Amino acid sequence: MTFWAVLLASGIGTYLTRSLPLAVTLRRTAPAGLRRYLDALPIAIIAALAGAGIAVPDGQPTGGAEVLAALVTLAVAAWRRNLLLAVIAGVAAVAALRAAGL
Amino acid sequence: MTPGRAAVAEGWPVFITALVVGITFGLTARQSGLGVLETSAASIIVFAGAAQFVMVDLLRTGAPAPLIVLTVLLLNARHVLMAAAIRPFLATAPLVQRLGLAYVLTDEAFAMGIGHFRRGHRDLTYYSVFGALLWCFWNAGTLLGAIFGADVEDPQRYGIDFAITAVFIAIVVIGVRHRTDAIVAIAAVLVAAVLRLAGASAVAVVVAGALAPLVAFALREDRR
Numbered sequence: 570m571t572f573w574a575v576l577l578a579s580g581i582g583t584y585l586t587r588s589l590p591l592a593v594t595l596r597r598t599a600p601a602g603l604r605r606y607l608d609a610l611p612i613a614i615i616a617a618l619a620g621a622g623i624a625v626p627d628g629q630p631t632g633g634a635e636v637l638a639a640l641v642t643l644a645v646a647a648w649r650r651n652l653l654l655a656v657i658a659g660v661a662a663v664a665a666l667r668a669a670g671l
Numbered sequence: 672m673t674p675g676r677a678a679v680a681e682g683w684p685v686f687i688t689a690l691v692v693g694i695t696f697g698l699t700a701r702q703s704g705l706g707v708l709e710t711s712a713a714s715i716i717v718f719a720g721a722a723q724f725v726m727v728d729l730l731r732t733g734a735p736a737p738l739i740v741l742t743v744l745l746l747n748a749r750h751v752l753m754a755a756a757i758r759p760f761l762a763t764a765p766l767v768q769r770l771g772l773a774y775v776l777t778d779e780a781f782a783m784g785i786g787h788f789r790r791g792h793r794d795l796t797y798y799s800v801f802g803a804l805l806w807c808f809w810n811a812g813t814l815l816g817a818i819f820g821a822d823v824e825d826p827q828r829y830g831i832d833f834a835i836t837a838v839f840i841a842i843v844v845i846g847v848r849h850r851t852d853a854i855v856a857i858a859a860v861l862v863a864a865v866l867r868l869a870g871a872s873a874v875a876v877v878v879a880g881a882l883a884p885l886v887a888f889a890l891r892e893d894r895r
Contacts, residue, residue, distance in 0.1 A: 572709060575736050579726055579743040580716035586747045588773035590754035591761060602888070604752070609887040611749040612852050613859040614742070614880035615721055616843045618728070620860035621867040621875050622836030627827070628732075630868055635833065642837045646844035653688045655844070656695070659837030664830035 634666035674787070674796040682801050685779050686808040689720075693812020695834045696723055698820035700813075702832070703731040710817040714810050719777065721842060722746045724835045725876070742877050753781040757798075760788040764795060775802030851887050859883035 623635045642659030649655070672680065693714065700710040705727065713723050722743045729739045754776055761769050772795070784798035823831065847853050863879035871878075 571736050572705070572730065575726065575730065575739050576709075576713055576716055578736075578740045579722065582740065582744045583717050583719050583722065583747045583750070584774065586744070586750035587754055587776040588770055590751055591758055591769045591773045592766065605887060606884050607748055607752055609852070609855045609884035610745060610880070612843055612846055613855050613883035614725075614746045614876065615839050615846075616856035616859035617863035617876045617879035617883065618721075618725060619836055619839035619843060620863035620879065622728075622833075622839065623860070624864035625867045626836070627832055635836070638830070638833060639836070639840055642840040643844055646841040650845055652838070652841045652845060653691055655841035656692075656834055656837040659840065660830040660834050662830075663833040663837075664828065667827070667830065 632671050634663055634671035637666055637671070638663035674792065674794045675800045677787070678783070678797045678800040679804065682783060682804065685783070686804055689779070689805055689808040690812040692720060692838060693809045694816035695812075695831075695838070696720070696727075697813040697816020697818070698823060698831065699724065699816075699835055700727045701817055701820035702823070703727050705730075705817075707814075707817045710820075711810065711814055714813040717743070718774070718806065718809065719743075719747055720809070721839070724838065728835060729876075738874065738877065742880075745877065745880060749778075750776060753778075757781060757784060757788075760784075760793070761795065761798075768795075772799065772802065775799075775806055777802070777805065779805055851890050854890060855883050855886050858886045 619639070623639045624631060626635050638659050641662040642655050645658040646652070646655035696714065697710050700713065700723075701707070705713075713726065717723050717726070725746060726739055726743055729742060754773060757776070761772055764772065780798065780802040783801050787797045823829075843856050847856060859879045859882075862882060863875050866875035866878060
């Protein structure tokens with residue numbers, strides 16, 4: 570039940586963020602400070618997710634494999650600017666490092 | 672080339688990525704305990720990649736429902752800015768059509784659509800075709816991953832559980848536009864990691880995500 574409540578609320582909320590500016594006319598543009606904050610928000614949230622996932626994957630503090638694999642992912646993403654390639658490299662790196670005992 | 676064909680010709684690398692990341696989402700959601708119906712419903716109802724991964728991750732770690740919804744909304748608040756930016760180009764369309772086009776407004780559709788409009792085109796076909804196809808590939812991938820995802824045994828051995836984190840890292844690295852972005856991202860990574868290591872589970876991400884953008888203010892104020 571909780572799942573469906575969360576899903577519906579998330580879905581409706583997400584749709585409102587997409588549709589409201591297209592449906593209603595704003596009289597004024599948002600204040601500069603708010604725009605600056607909203608501008609930086611997505612990167613911050615996604616980076617926070619990455620940090621949490623690196624530090625504590627699956628409920629246990631990292632043994633180092635995730636930190637090194639994160640650096641591999643970062644390097645490939647910066648080098649090729651390709652999401653798919655970076656993810657494949659990161660997953661392969663973490664699998665190899667875990668197999669090596671980290 | 673017609674606008675529809677151009678959307679396919681220019682968009683296919685994005686579609687393939689959406690398919691593969693969609694499969695990863697389906698797989699991850701099943702491994703986190705969701706059923707096929709629930710997993711596909713997430714991709715149809717929310718249709719926002721990063722937010723869906725977050726939702727599944729927070730559900731798995733037992734975060735309270737209001738906190739999960741709040742995190743999703745904070746993450747998707749950027750759509751407000753995108754919708755406002757693309758609005759002038761969609762202004763001629765009737766309200767019903769605009770409401771439909773809003774449903775397929777993703778980071779990718781925004782980037783490709785704005786690119787098309789900025790090259791001087793005024794048609795809505797390019798954006799509509801791209802958005803609809805992206806939706807199809809994302810949902811097809813989700814379904815594939817959801818159907819076969821539960822059969823993957825011991826996903827940790829293959830590092831599949833790390834795929835979400837790798838997606839987040841790559842999105843950040845590719846999305847960083849200037850030094851301030853990079854500093855905000857590093858601040859968010861460190862704050863979230865420290866909070867998570869200190870034992871805070873779900874709030875770690877919201878707190879770090881909401882606080883880190885404040886670094887942007889400090890940096891830009893200094894420059895003046």
